[in-house]
Structures are given as C-alpha cells and as structure tokens.
Amino acid sequence: MSGGATFVGRVARAMAAAAVLSAIASAALTSGIAWRAAVRDGDRRLDQAAQTLGVEVPAKLTDAEAAAHADDEQLEVAPAGLRIALFAGGRRLGGDASLDPSHARGCRDDRAWRRCSVGIAGGRVVEVAGPRGPLRAQASALAAASLLAALVAGFAGVALSGRVSSRIVRPLRRLRDDVAAVDVANPGASWPAVNDGHAEIDALRDAVGGMLSRLDAALAQSQRFAADAAHELRTPLGALRAELELAAEEPGTPPELRAAQHRATEQVRSLGLLVERLLILAAPDDALRASREAVALCEVVEESLAALGATPRVRTDLDEAAHVRGDAVLLRALVDNLVTNALKFAPDGEVTVRVAADPDAVTVRVEDHGPGFDASERERVFEAFYRSPQARAGGVRGHGLGLALVHRIAAAHGGRACVADVPRGACVVVTLPRWRPSA
Amino acid sequence: MRVLLVDDHAEVRALVARALTRDGHAVACVATLAAARASLAEAPPEVVVLDLGLPDGSGIDQCRAWRAAGERVPVLMLTAQGAVAQRVEGLEAGADDYLAKPFALAELRARVRALGRRGPSGAVTSWRQGGVVLDLGARAARVDGVEVPLTAREWALLEFLATRAGRVVRRAEILEGVWGDDSPQASASLDVLAARVRRKLGATVLRTIRGEGYALGAGP
Numbered sequence: 001m002s003g004g005a006t007f008v009g010r011v012a013r014a015m016a017a018a019a020v021l022s023a024i025a026s027a028a029l030t031s032g033i034a035w036r037a038a039v040r041d042g043d044r045r046l047d048q049a050a051q052t053l054g055v056e057v058p059a060k061l062t063d064a065e066a067a068a069h070a071d072d073e074q075l076e077v078a079p080a081g082l083r084i085a086l087f088a089g090g091r092r093l094g095g096d097a098s099l100d101p102s103h104a105r106g107c108r109d110d111r112a113w114r115r116c117s118v119g120i121a122g123g124r125v126v127e128v129a130g131p132r133g134p135l136r137a138q139a140s141a142l143a144a145a146s147l148l149a150a151l152v153a154g155f156a157g158v159a160l161s162g163r164v165s166s167r168i169v170r171p172l173r174r175l176r177d178d179v180a181a182v183d184v185a186n187p188g189a190s191w192p193a194v195n196d197g198h199a200e201i202d203a204l205r206d207a208v209g210g211m212l213s214r215l216d217a218a219l220a221q222s223q224r225f226a227a228d229a230a231h232e233l234r235t236p237l238g239a240l241r242a243e244l245e246l247a248a249e250e251p252g253t254p255p256e257l258r259a260a261q262h263r264a265t266e267q268v269r270s271l272g273l274l275v276e277r278l279l280i281l282a283a284p285d286d287a288l289r290a291s292r293e294a295v296a297l298c299e300v301v302e303e304s305l306a307a308l309g310a311t312p313r314v315r316t317d318l319d320e321a322a323h324v325r326g327d328a329v330l331l332r333a334l335v336d337n338l339v340t341n342a343l344k345f346a347p348d349g350e351v352t353v354r355v356a357a358d359p360d361a362v363t364v365r366v367e368d369h370g371p372g373f374d375a376s377e378r379e380r381v382f383e384a385f386y387r388s389p390q391a392r393a394g395g396v397r398g399h400g401l402g403l404a405l406v407h408r409i410a411a412a413h414g415g416r417a418c419v420a421d422v423p424r425g426a427c428v429v430v431t432l433p434r435w436r437p438s439a
Numbered sequence: 440m441r442v443l444l445v446d447d448h449a450e451v452r453a454l455v456a457r458a459l460t461r462d463g464h465a466v467a468c469v470a471t472l473a474a475a476r477a478s479l480a481e482a483p484p485e486v487v488v489l490d491l492g493l494p495d496g497s498g499i500d501q502c503r504a505w506r507a508a509g510e511r512v513p514v515l516m517l518t519a520q521g522a523v524a525q526r527v528e529g530l531e532a533g534a535d536d537y538l539a540k541p542f543a544l545a546e547l548r549a550r551v552r553a554l555g556r557r558g559p560s561g562a563v564t565s566w567r568q569g570g571v572v573l574d575l576g577a578r579a580a581r582v583d584g585v586e587v588p589l590t591a592r593e594w595a596l597l598e599f600l601a602t603r604a605g606r607v608v609r610r611a612e613i614l615e616g617v618w619g620d621d622s623p624q625a626s627a628s629l630d631v632l633a634a635r636v637r638r639k640l641g642a643t644v645l646r647t648i649r650g651e652g653y654a655l656g657a658g659p
C-alpha cells in the first residue's frame with residue numbers, strides 16, 4: 001500500500017475525534033442532569049421537614065405552643081445538619097435562631113446553604129435550610145464518574161476506530177482486489193458479477209462494470225477492425241504474390257523484366273510480412289497463446305537460417321534438448337527477426353546463434369559484432385516503431401517492428417526478451433520456460 | 440493427383456489452380472462449402488485445400504464434420520500467420536497441415552504434394568513397441584511412461600512411417616511425403632530428423648536400412 005494518507009486512517013481519525021467529543025459532551029450533560037436531580041432531591045427533603053412541622057402546628061395552636069414545637073423540631077433535624085425555624089408575620093416564633101425570614105416562598109441558594117420557605121396553616125411560615133456542601137460533593141462525584149465513564153468510552157472508541165474503520169472499508173478493499181484482477185485483454189468478462197450487499201459499493205461496482213464492458217466493446221471493435229483490415233489486405237497481396245511467382249516461371253522472359261519481377265516479388269513479400277507483423281502485434285495476448293505443441297528451438301533456428309540463406313556468416317551452437325511449448329510459426333518469426341537484425345545492422349563479421357537449455361528455461365541468444373545498442377535505448381528498442389537515430393541516419397531499412405514482435409512473442413510464451421551486456425556488438429537474449437510433460 | 444480447392448476469392452482460386460495444374464494435378468475449384476461437399480461426393484479428391492472463412496460457414500466446422508462422418512481425405516488449411524487459435528482449432532478438427540496466408544506458391548505446392556503422398560488422414564492412430572507408445576491422434580509420445588516432446592515435423596515423419604509400418608520406406612518417398620520435395624537440403628534434414636527421433640525414442644524405434652530407406656519398429 002502507498003505511504004500516503006489512507007481512507008482507513010481518515011475514517012479512524014474522524015471516528016476517534018467523534019468519540020472524544022461525544023464523550024466530553026455526554027459527561028457535561030450527565031453531570032448537569034445529575035446536579036439538577038441532586039438539588040431537586042435536597043429541596044424535597046427540606047420541604048418534607050417543613051411540612052412535618054406544618055402538620056405538628058395546626059392553625060389553632062397558640063404562638064407559644066407553636067414555638068415549642070418548632071424548638072423540638074429544630075432539635076430533631078439538627079443531627080442531619082438542617083436548621084429549621086417558624087415565623088409568623090415576619091416574627092420568629094421558635095427554632096433555629098440564626099435563620100432570617102424570607103420575603104418569598106420557595107427554595108433558593110443562600111451562600112453555603114440551600115433554604116426553602118414554606119407557608120403553613122395559620123399564616124405561619126417555616127424556614128428550613130440545609131448545607132449545600134454535601135450536595136455539591138455528591139454532584140461532583142457524579143460528574144467525575146460520568147466524565148470517567150465518558151473518557152473510557154472515548155479511549156475505547158479511539159482504540160477501536162482503526163479496526164472498525166478497516167472493517168468499514170472492507171468492501172472497498174474487495175472492490176480494489178477485483179479491479180486489480182481485471183484482465184487487460186478481456187476487461188469486461190473478468191469483472192465478477194457479484195454484488196456486495198452495500199448500496200453505495202454496489203453502485204460503484206455497477207459503474208466500474210459498465211465502464212469495463214464499454215471498454216470491452218471498444219477493444220473488440222478495434223481488434224476486429226485490425227483483423228478485418230489485415231484480412232482485406234492479405235488476400236489481394238497473396239494474389240499479387242502468386243501472380244508474380246507464376247509469371248517468373250514463364251520461360252523466355254527478357255532478363256530486365258525478370259529482374260523487375262524479382263524486385264516486385266520481394267516488395268510484395270515484405271508488404272505481406274508487414275501486414276502479418278501488424279496483425280500479430282494487434283492480436284490479443286490470449287490469441288497468441290493458443291498453441292501448446294512441442295517446439296524444438298534448434299529446428300526453428302535451422303529452418304530460419306535455411307530460409308534466410310544466411311548460413312555462411314552464421315555460426316550456431318544449438319542444444320537440441322531445448323524444447324518449449326508454444327507455436328512454431330510465431331517462434332520462427334521471433335528467430336527470423338533476431339537473425340535478420342544481426343545480419344542487417346552488422347554488415348560483416350560473424351553472427352552467433354546459441355540455443356541453450358537449463359532445467360527450467362531455454363535461451364536463444366543472437367550476437368553480432370556490429371555497432372550494438374546504445375545504453376540509453378536498451379528498453380526502447382522493444383517498442384513498436386522504435387528505430388535508433390543511427391539506424392535512421394544510416395539508411396538501414398526497417399519499420400521498427402522486429403524487436404517489438406520478438407518481445408510480444410516471448411511474452412506470449414511466458415518468457416521475455418532483453419538486450420545483454422556485451423563488450424562489442426549486439427546481443428539479444430530471449431528466455432522461455434522449458435517444455436515439461438503435461439500433468 | 441486430384442485436388443479440391445475451396446476458396447471464396449476468385450483470383451486466389453484461379454492462381455492457385457494454375458500453379459497446381461502446372462504441377463500436373465487435376466484441380467476442382469469451388470467457392471462455397473456446399474459446392475465442396477458436392478464435389479467431394481462426386482469426384483473424391485486426394486487432397487483438399489481449404490480456406491477457413493467461407494461465405495456459407497467455417498472451413499474448420501466442415502473439416503470436423505467430414506472427420507466425424509469418416510471422411511479421411513488429407514486437408515490443408517489456409518490460415519493467417521498470427522491466427523494461432525485458428526490453426527490449433529483446425530488441427531484439432533482433423534486438418535492435416537496448415538499454411539499461413541499469404542503463402543509462397545512453392546510452399547503450397549510442396550505441402551499439397553506431401554499430403555498427396557501421405558495418403559488418407561488418421562489411418563493409424565497409435566503405435567507401440569516395448570516401452571514406446573505413440574498416440575498419433577493426441578500427438579503424445581511416451582517412453583516407459585514418461586512423456587517426450589516431439590515436434591510437428593517429427594510427428595509428420597513418424598506418422599508417415601507408422602501408416603507404412605512393417606515395411607522399409609524409401610528415402611525419396613519420405614522426402615515427398617513429409618517435405619514435399621526431394622532436394623539435397625530436404626534429404627539432409629531427413630537424416631538430422633531421424634537421428635533426433637532416435638535419441639528421443641531409442642535407437643530401435645527407427646531403423647535405417649542403408650541404401651534403401653527407413654522403417655519404423657524392430658522389423659520382422
């Protein structure tokens with residue numbers, strides 16, 4: 001995977017941030033609610049104390065009797081930390097001496113105290129107060145607890161976010177794997193028609209599948225076009241060639257005409273070869289892989305040299321055990337191109353064709369003593385239509401297709417072609433998998 | 440020799456017919472598979488030259504149909520050089536040889552001659568001697584159970600000799616039937632090929648009868 005920002009990382013970070021923020025928010029909310037609940041609870045206790053005194057002091061009691069009850073009540077609630085006093089018309093009747101009468105009924109904060117003022121029968125008022133300290137302690141303990149819980153949740157969120165987010169992107173990974181597995185030669189057919197079960201991913205899959213089948217159609221069309229064009233050219237070229245060959249057999253042709261016939265035949269032959277080479281370069285890989293016959297490279301080289309009439313300058317070293325599986329016609333084209341290049345670019349000197357066999361691989365090595373390859377062009381010479389500047393300037397004929405064809409045929413046979421480092425001249429090595437018994 | 444030429448291109452047909460006629464063959468030219476079937480029934484040829492894309496169907500399918508019906512006339516297919524799949528399919532359908540278009544007439548003539556000499560296709564489907572088993576139909580050779588690679592040309596030689604098993608086949612006959620020409624070059628290739636086959640299958644499989652020719656098997 002690339003070292004850049006990943007989607008998983010992004011999702012994980014977003015999830016972690018969300019976890020921490022929601023933890024803090026939930027802690028604040030919980031402690032707020034807890035605080036208010038605690039206050040309400042405290043108020044209810046104060047109110048109850050006031051109501052209890054209210055029941056003990058009905059309207060018919062005299063102020064003195066009421067005061068006695070208030071004093072008793074004060075003694076009773078004092079251990080619980082409460083203070084209670086009874087007032088009538090703003091005048092203290094009894095109870096805690098330090099409590100002042102309030103102006104309004106209800107509960108309010110009064111410095112370190114929470115106090116409630118409750119009206120009872122006979123126009124009397126009970127003032128009751130409880131310390132806020134315990135309340136605050138209880139609320140902050142609650143807040144701390146909820147904050148702790150939230151933080152734990154937040155950390156767990158952070159810790160899990162990586163794993164969870166990679167789970168989330170799993171469908172994306174599958175999509176990536178499927179995209180990576182698309183066969184270049186056959187894009188649409190190699191797209192799995194499975195659905196992922198996630199609407200967004202499936203939409204994406206459908207879009208990719210649609211694009212691939214359009215690509216398929218375009219590819220098929222261009223291949224058909226190339227094949228049709230070549231076929232249309234092939235037949236008249238074949239006819240022309242046959243015509244010239246038959247004419248050359250006629251007796252009594254003047255020598256000049258015979259020479260012209262010969263040149264024309266050569267032209268037509270090389271034109272036909274060009275069409276075939278283009279067709280091979282345009283063919284899909286699969287089409288070149290169909291044949292699995294045993295081919296002895298020594299036989300291919302011998303036939304090639306015999307056909308090229310190249311024997312005098314060419315030295316061979318052929319291991320006859322070097323067999324491959326593949327197509328004799330294509331391998332013949334491969335050898336033809338290597339030998340033709342050597343003879344063409346190295347106008348004199350020896351050309352060596354060596355066929356060797358390893359346990360697993362066989363090699364064809366064609367070497368000459370000509371100008372060789374420039375270090376800068378070792379890769380490029382295998383591209384179609386590439387010709388080196390020297391070849392162009394030197395007036396050597398060619399289309400720049402030979403080595404592209406060599407490369408393609410080698411690849412179709414599961415092998416490769418490369419330019420080897422030699423002190424002098426050129427050396428092209430083709431390595432192919434060796435023939436094995438079929439399983 | 441009677442040759443049936445099936446090609447939908449009139450000029451190619453005329454030229455090929457002219458070349459084959461010059462070699463002394465009697466050539467029947469047709470442009471469609473229907474006409475080819477009719478001609479085959481009417482005047483059985485010794486070799487069929489079959490183009491693949493014909494107006495009323497595929498030459499490959501026709502070849503397969505003929506073989507299924509027991510028709511054993513040797514068939515030479517005309518295909519494109521790059522059309523590997525087509526060639527493979529053609530051979531599997533029972534064609535005996537192929538020639539990549541555009542071909543040199545000399546090559547076509549040699550192939551036709553060779554096929555004519557070979558005789559009916561698939562006459563022998565297997566051959567064995569000791570540990571050597573040749574499955575000519577599937578083109579698989581085994582020596583003591585181990586598969587050995589044989590090339591198309593080696594198979595052509597073995598098949599030619601297997602259909603004439605038990606007798607000594609003259610050099611010239613082999614050259615005509617496998618190479619389609621008895622030039623000194625082809626003659627040298629025969630010796631090289633025979634030596635290689637011996638190294639692959641064992642010396643007793645292919646006997647040289649000096650001054651006469653070759654024979655498959657240990658002999659009577």
Ligand SMILES: Nc1ncnc2c1ncn2[C@@H]1O[C@H](COP(=O)(O)OP(=O)(O)OP(=O)(O)O)[C@@H](O)[C@H]1O
Nearest residue numbers: 341345372381387388391398399400401402403426
């Ligand atoms: N043996 C060689 N020695 C030096 N340069 C070579 C040799 N073989 C190939 N090259 C260089 O690589 C280029 C590409 O070779 P390739 O065979 O593809 O094309 P070509 O021979 O120029 O044309 P074509 O093969 O189509 O007739 C050549 O133009 C030449 O510059």
Ligand SMILES: [Mg+2]
Nearest residue numbers: 341398402403
């Ligand atoms: Mg070249």
